[in-house]
Amino acid sequence: MTDATPETPDGRPGEVFAAFLKLGLTSFGGPIAHLGYFREAFVTRRGWLSDSAYADLVALCQFLPGPASSQVGFAIGLMRAGPWGAVAAFAAFTLPSALLLIAFAAGAAALDGPVGQGAISGLKIVAVAIVAQAVLGMAKSLCPDRERAGIAVLAVALLAALPGPLAMVGAILAGGLAGLALGRGAPSELDGRLPVPITPRVGAICLAAFLALLLVLPLLAGFGAGVALFDSFYRAGALVFGGGHVVLPLLEAEMVRGGQVSADAFLAGYGAAQAVPGPLFTFAAYLGAVASGLGGALVALLAIFLPGFLLLLGALPFWDAFRRRARAQSLLQGANAAVVGILGAALYDPVFTAGVGDMADFALALACFVLLVAWKMPSWAVVLVGAAGGVGLALV
Known part of the structure; x- marks a missing residue:
């Protein structure tokens, strides 16, 4: 392996922090919306990246495991101001929602009585609508034909037979292999190249670190x-794989089935995470705070973002060549179809089974779903509706 000369960033970490802090305070709507905000802020308004370079970067982050929008933001900070720019982008975009969720974790125990418990119940019901919307949207884009829809169904069947995080890994691997067998992928038609400020040697070290920590x-x-x-x-x-909502079943398997967080606290926090701006992965800060206080929140927050960033740094120097291969696209298509099945299974258990106890709960969940899908109401507003509805049901 020979090292190419890396690009030299021409920005400052301070300007990166200021730009991303504004987005961290105002970016509601989930990862797809975040990518739209990033394009307007850094391609259209500031000109930090060209449209082709931004599209290339988004394609890479959607291909890799991890939080796609946070990975895109991390990479923009890296390209603009080097390693400290990447840290600045991550901190500014992540801390606002993380601090809000840590505060919610600290105050959740004080929510006693019918009003507090009703609000918690409403947040659990809202989670049903949020995850159902995610499953519907992902199914439309990632399972557009009968073959990939079949892969999604097989993933659900595998999880029903062998529940647990290892089955999820197996379902993703099986989906990727099925995608290779179908061979529906085509080489990327994106032009240009990314302005990568790191060398292949550094990329290889990051990939090795990712695997070493995982093992x-x-x-x-x-x-x-x-x-x-x-x-x-x-x-x-x-x-x-596939966005922030897909972390739900993985964290539920680790934290709820592992006995560190109750199912009620888990779903209440997931509902609250929909009402804050920034990346959904900051839900980890809430879970860490519930499990082990402020120190646990910091550990959880760093740990859940670290593998995605290591993979991104490892892949950046090699992506231009890899992305043009049709077999890589086929593998991704099959894996993403399996992800839809995994999230669909999570919609049933634990989200629906723990959030909906009777017909009144189901009516509120259905109303929240219609507000999201048909009325196009922002998720934070639907969270407020669900919490108020939960309080109303508790007082009736």
Whole structure:
């Protein structure tokens, strides 16, 4: 392997932090909306990237496991101001929602009585509508034909037979292999190249670090609660294909079935995460705070983002060549179809089974779903409607 001369960034971390802090405070709507905000802010308004370079970067981050919008933001910061620019972009975009969710975790225990419990119940019901909308949208885009719809159904069947995080990994691998067999992919037609400020050698080191942590952390989990918590969130972040909502079943398997967080607290926090701006992965900060306080929130937040960033740094120097291969596109198509099945299974258990207890709960969940899908109401507003509805049902 020979090192190419990396691009030299010409920006400052301070300007990156200021630009991303505004987005971290105002970017509602999930990862697809975030990508739209980024394009307007950094391609159209500031001119930090060309349209072709931005499209190339988005394609890479959608291909890799991890939080796509946060990976795009991290890469924009890296290209603009080097490693400190990447850190600045991550911190500014992530901290506002993380701090809000940590505050919610600290105050959730005080929500007692019919009003507080009704609000918690409403948040759990809202989660049903949010995940159902995600499944519907992802199915339309990632399972547009009968073959990929079949892969999604087979993924659900596999999870029904063998529940747990290992089955999720198996379903994704099986979906990727099925995609290769179908061979529907085509080479990328994107032109241009990314202005990558790192060398292939650094990329290879990051890929090695990603794999080493994935293999070694489970062996070290017995050395303390902090290491075990880091392992749980690192593994979840390493296996997420298809966007933030897909982390739900992985975190539920690690935290709820692992006994660190109750199912009610899990779903209440997931509902609250829909009402804050920024990346959905900051839900990890809430879970870490519930499990182990402020220190747990910090550990969880860093651990869930780290694998996606290591993979991004590892892939950036090699992406231009790899993305043009048809077999790579076929693999991704099959894996993404399996992801739809995994999220569909999570919609039933734990989201629906824990959130909907009777017909009144179901009516509220259905109303929230219609507000999201038919009325196009923003998710944070639907969260407020669901919480108010939960309080109303508790007082009736």
